[in-house]
Amino acid sequence: MPFYLEIIICICLLIGGIFLLIGSYGLARLPDIYMRLHAPTKASTLGITGVLVASMVYQSHLKGAFSVQELLITLFLLITAPVAANMIAKTALHYRTKALDRTHGQELMETIRDRESPKPPSES
Amino acid sequence: MLFPMPFHSFLLFVVWLLLNNSISAGHIVLAVFFAITIPWLVTGMRDEHPKIRKPWLAIRYICMVLKDILVANVEVALLIIGPTRKLNPAFVAVPIHLSTDLGITILASTVSLTPGTVSTEVSKDKAWLYIHALHLTNEAELIDSIKQRYEKPIKEIFGC
DSSP: OOHHHHHHHHHHHHHHHHHHHHHHHHHHHSSSHHHHTHIIIIIHHHHHHHHHHHHHHHHHHHHSSOOOHHHHHHHHHHHHHHHHHHHHHHHHHHTTOOOOTTOBTTTHHHHHHHTOOOOOTTTO | OOOSSHHHHHHHHHHHHHHHTOOOHHHHHHHHHHHHHHHHHHGGGOOOOOOOSOHHHHHHHHHHHHHHHHHHHHHHHHHHHSOGGGOOOEEEEEEOOOOSHHHHHHHHHHHHHSTTEEEEEEOTTSOEEEEEESSOSOHHHHHHHHIIIIIHHHHHHHTO
């Protein structure tokens, strides 16, 4: 395997690994469930993409043909990650999970739960 | 009818071959089998989708979103590493004017994947998208950027 390919693979793996680590760290560190949602939907998508790109380069070199499975995995991930995040947020709201005290717009949470339109400020 | 959804059949056929990275006879037979049976099974659950009016704009939109995802990742990573006590989370209601379910789905997914926001819910009348921001600096600015940057192109792509 040529040296430049090894460099590319290493860089992709490093970037992917760092972002995955940050994503997991955020999951453990952020204070409430709504904030925790942000870590895996964002940091992890880029992390997985980095690892998959590295795999793509390696496999393409190994087989001598362009490997596209990794691109498909990335695509499916990009489609499913927001849906999963949305379902978790919905569930949390449904169970009236408390948000962090300093969260703005907490008065909206009941409205969001009931899927109503927000009341104009004059009424509330 | 053998192919109730010709485009989906084609897509399934191609994706199956790509997933297996081979065009051997066995996989082609399997791909044809899936291309025929899956659309046949799900055709009853289908609802009407709007047509893409401006494919070129759609491609540009996808490229823009991919770039934004990169930026979002770095931003959120920095926020996560930084001091959590300074974070300013918020629920925000964003008024939306998209008439189709597909458009709303795409907008909500885009919002989830891009800087500091996760979409949590859509109001029953489909006029409001509720999002949770990890670090809110300016509510009006955030709403405006979502409307200008993402809602407008989606509206144009589907012509609604």
